[in-house]
Amino acid sequence: STVYLNGQFIPEEEAKVSVFDRGFLFGDSVYEVVPYYQGVGFRLQEHIDRLAHSLRAVSIKNAQDWQAIMDKLVALNGGGNLSVYLQVTRGSAGKRSHAYGDELEPTIFACCTDIKDVWQAGVDEVVPLKAIVTEDLRWHRCDIKSTCLLPNILVLQQAKDEGVQEALFSRDGKLTEGSACNLFLVKRGVIYTPKRSSEILGGITRELILELADQHGIQYQEIDIDYERLLAADEVWVSSSTRGVIPIVEIDGQQIGEGNKGPVWMRMFTLFSGFQRALMTGS
Numbered sequence: 001s002t003v004y005l006n007g008q009f010i011p012e013e014e015a016k017v018s019v020f021d022r023g024f025l026f027g028d029s030v031y032e033v034v035p036y037y038q039g040v041g042f043r044l045q046e047h048i049d050r051l052a053h054s055l056r057a058v059s060i061k062n063a064q065d066w067q068a069i070m071d072k073l074v075a076l077n078g079g080g081n082l083s084v085y086l087q088v089t090r091g092s093a094g095k096r097s098h099a100y101g102d103e104l105e106p107t108i109f110a111c112c113t114d115i116k117d118v119w120q121a122g123v124d125e126v127v128p129l130k131a132i133v134t135e136d137l138r139w140h141r142c143d144i145k146s147t148c149l150l151p152n153i154l155v156l157q158q159a160k161d162e163g164v165q166e167a168l169f170s171r172d173g174k175l176t177e178g179s180a181c182n183l184f185l186v187k188r189g190v191i192y193t194p195k196r197s198s199e200i201l202g203g204i205t206r207e208l209i210l211e212l213a214d215q216h217g218i219q220y221q222e223i224d225i226d227y228e229r230l231l232a233a234d235e236v237w238v239s240s241s242t243r244g245v246i247p248i249v250e251i252d253g254q255q256i257g258e259g260n261k262g263p264v265w266m267r268m269f270t271l272f273s274g275f276q277r278a279l280m281t282g283s
């Protein structure tokens with residue numbers, strides 16, 4: 001496929017980055033993942049704003065027309081349903097040294113992969129997940145979408161090794177989020193989710209779920225969620241741009257609610273699909 005690297009749209013085989021790139025050496029880089037449906041970015045401005053937040057937070061230059069890069073990359077890869085991975089590293093000084101000067105030029109890389117249009121899939125196609133809860137060993141700036149994903153990778157692998165599909169982080173007795181997703185629960189018809197802070201990534205999908213809840217009179221509260229509250233929920237969901245909103249029906253071997261897709265999830269999924277369809281058809 002065609003990828004973007006430092007100003008050029010080139011075949012992936014030709015894209016080369018220095019071994020001294022700080023993204024490679026230190027994980028000194030941030031990223032975004034943006035879904036495109038029928039060639040159009042979904043909540044694009046929100047993703048661009050979050051990228052700007054990440055870049056600002058780590059003092060990497062933010063002087064690009066991100067939309068132009070992603071739109072063109074998607075078009076060159078045939079439009080359609082694609083997710084764009086966009087990574088910006090601090091660049092390379094041609095040597096390994098922790099300290100950096102301000103003369104570095106960021107390395108900018110983007111590629112796309114096919115995705116399913118999660119919202120137009122019927123509710124029956126959504127496969128509920130099982131999860132484990134693990135200690136959140138990440139740093140305290142999880143609001144920055146950094147490529148330092150070692151803790152996220154290790155817990156997801158631990159989940160896989162234990163025969164389940166997702167890992168939920170717990171810090172100081174409070175659930176934060178999933179390995180690559182935000183966390184929600186439902187109790188007596190009310191949606192609960194941890195409040196935005198530097199302990200979680202401010203998910204674009206999370207934000208839209210809360211917006212839709214607001215618009216459609218579904219009550220929600222942003223609160224601390226401890227393990228007992230999690231296991232006592234009627235429904236648990238996780239959300240992300242590429243996977244949408246998915247029910248979790250078993251946690252640490254214990255069934256959640258009825259052990260199936262719940263009615264509030266069903267409602268939210270339908271609202272989400274409707275929202276996206278309206279955007280796509282302009283109605």
Ligand code: PLP
Nearest residue numbers: 180181182201203204205240241
């Ligand atoms: N939390 C983490 C740690 C993530 O990596 C992600 C995205 O992959 C999310 C939450 C969900 O964010 P979004 O809905 O913007 O994709």
